[in-house]
Amino acid sequence: MAAITTKEQQVVVNYMSEELQTIFLSNLDEAPARRRAREAFKDIQLAIDHCLFRLSSDGVKTKEVYEVNSRGLKIFSKSWLPESSHLKAIICYCHGYADTCTFYFEGVARKLASSGYGVFALDYPGFGLSDGLHGYIPSFESLVNDVIEHFSKIKEQKKYQDVPSFLLGESMGGAIALNIHFKQPAAWNGAALIAPLCKFAEDMIPHWLVKQILIGVAKVLPKTKLVPQKEEVKDNIFRDVNKRKLAPYNVLLYKDKPRLGTALELLKATQELEQRLEEVSLPLLIMHGEADIITDPSASKALYEKAKVKDKKLCLYKDAFHTLLEGEPDETIFHVLGDIISWLDEHSSRKNKY
Template sequence: MPNLRNLFRRSKTTSDMPQTNGYPTSSEFPYPYKPKTEVPAKKFIEFNDATFATLFWPSVSKPKGRVFIVHGFGEYTRLQHRLMDHLALNGYESWTFDQRGAGETSEGKERGRTNEFHVFNDLDHFIELNLKETQEKGIPLILFGHSMGGGITLNYGIHGTHREKIAAYSTTGPLVLLHPHTAPMSAVNLVAPLLATVLPNFQINSGLDVDAIAGDAQYKKFLLHDEPLGMPLIGTLRQIYDFLQRGKKLNENSDGYVTQFIEKPLIIMHGEKDTINDPAATKRFYDASTLQDKQLKLYPDMVHSLLSLENDENFAEVFGDYRGWLDSRFA
């Protein structure tokens, strides 16, 4: 649960640290995954008073499609390298970006400064750019989101501007409802709307439950020392309130909200031991959905970050399921 007493003060920036592939690197606790394809250079794109760090990863063969990745709370491009590399090796190009409020797009005092308007306005802009490129290539664009990004992805399938042009939707551990282990006390929920309105840009250190997020010891060590892009895990009151409300709409399904999801293929993958986002809420969303082509994959012994921070064996199982789902529709 966010610690409202911890006001964030950043003492380091990316330029203060040694770099590997354009990322700050700890020699003692490096990023564990070693890509088999070349790590592409990031591209920085200006839009609506922000400069976004973006990453396009080409396929090693003629692409069958492009996966557009929407990251989770406090994440950034490097945490997608493992998934993007595997997609490239299996015939899919991919694209991702550090969202407003995260990563190299928003360092220091800008960390967490976003809101519901910016989340979807930024996403619309970059989906539009990706649709232009994929349409020129004649390949489908698949939306993928993890955790907070999973909640964004599911909501986009319901009300997103370009939802009809997205070929398919996919998520891991989507934020439909926080797990009881992580959810704030009811008293916090009562004052949250007021705080988000009066102090929208107040930064808090939400804390990192590394055992709940990662299923591999090496990734846990990396996360705990991933400064300054990953740690400390900072958000603003407005950002956190908005992503919880976003999930609430999916969970409560008022006026059949979930049934308005565009008729496109959907796969949801969730670890049953996830204590960040509640897999039971994901199941409720899935059951409420009226989509013809939908799949829910639950993994009994896995935690939260299935396609970024799991051990090799678990990652291979989940990625194999995802690759099979993609190939059965786009190969």
Template sequence: MQFFQKSQEEIRIEQKLQRINTAQQDEKYRKPNPCQIVFPEENFIEMIVQQEGKQIKLNTYRFPAVTKPKAIVFMFHGLCAHINHCAHIAQKMAQEGFLIVGFDHRGFGKSEGLRGYIESLEIHLQDSRLFIQKVMELQGNSNLPIFLSGQSMGGMTAFRLAILGNIPNLKGIILYAPAIKSLFSGLFIGTIQFLGYLIPKYKLVKPKRGQTTKNPQITEDLMKDPYTYQQELLPKTISTVTVSMKESESMYRQLNTPWIVIQGGIDKLVDPDLAQILERESPSQDKTVLFYENLWHDIWHEEEIQDIIPKVIQWLNQRV
């Protein structure tokens, strides 16, 4: 009956989800890890924050520009990751005259704190703003242009900080598969939010491997990395991320900052439609989309990053 016929949009969404859900890692995609280096400087500033009445230290990183820096790029990593996952990107940018800085989020990488625990997005953003403030103080509060950049949850961090405002000399944000449009159902989000309230620190389930990159070599390398979070995800952490993703969907019209988003068509964690929707809804007069049909979620480690890096550097150079 005509009444029950699916719309073209419903058919498109079904096809999109089928393509994403059936995609599997494959040996034909096995290639060397593009990130073979680390940041050359650690703890260039001291970051001490409070967690449940205790002082904890957050590990900070810097990749100095090879010349007098023309801008500062703040890098924010994703869930279960650490900032050295983007060291290869930072190196290329530093060679082009950009100062790159970042820190391991509390509970991840080399930072102290309850492992894998994100109390709230507000606390996470407070840490990020404190880091920006300390870096700018170290630079003598200069008028250097600032860019915010992040992968997945780190992309959400850059997105939310840009909307909150009060970042001096902010010239743009670089979003790699930003966690600001969810593929999860409302029922799942509601359930995990309840569990996050009821049993916030209960070790729930280990992250499922092979969901973020098509390259099996990357998965194997990350499982051997002592600073990549390998343990069970905590309900409060999952709740914080998934609820914040859903909340971010209502904020696209608040994004006036220049931005570039890099998004893949085989992203199992962030809706690939994000790039198109953000481009349509954001009122920014300066917006750029790089879309790769066969790109998975972990863009920093995907082979396409070799094509993406020079394009992002060109984007930066046009805005300093």
């Protein structure tokens, strides 16, 4: 059983029944355990006092599906659709490292769906409710291909073929969205990227010697949880203290040290992405907190400057940390949501792919 490592987690445990405590503290490495945890905590999670969960779900139709993909992995996905209003476009969401589409994003998706958008998301292999060792990415390219496979099936449905489609990527999901664009350069009407992982901030990267040792060990023990993390980095994820206390309710979040193989794949992916920013050719909305020390805001500025498309917009949020849609004060969260919806409204009226 995993140890409680923070005061906030201990507070959560104090309010749980003995049965829920057992689930909360259990090993979630494999998907069946994560699915049991989600079922046990679903009602509790959606009742927490966070502005995203106070958004109305009236007029929004949701659907949850498990499907086996071409690699034989059972993948969890969810959709949020407006029940009666005209469908402006579809949005395909790529979640961040360690996360799931079934917690904070629920509130974001409700807001987007109530604004006339069909929203689709999946948990990547190894994350959330999908098959795979928790937090393990053996191949970043394979992960991107899994996401493309899933979203392509959605876009091929006749009812969605004549509406615009957009990528929405958060943190690592931003890197995934850009790689989807590289593989499908004419398939999307645009991408909105939230603190995209184009480059790790310096505080996230170990000393050169330590990094070389970890790279060597990763070749032999890729699943090992050994990558060091600085405490100040953990504290920089959520700026709002009250929202930081709520974070442990996201029971599917991968909370351990990164696995060596995962860290190596992400490092390689960002190094390759840095060299390809000039290839980005679809309309872009790039959003980043100026105080983010997880993903480097300077890389978002470089993306804005180097992307060869003219239709691009960069929004920098003063004093904001990494989790723009989850961990900021309410007014910042709604500001970011408003920026996304305004940009989508402007671009969803355009019929042609770029």
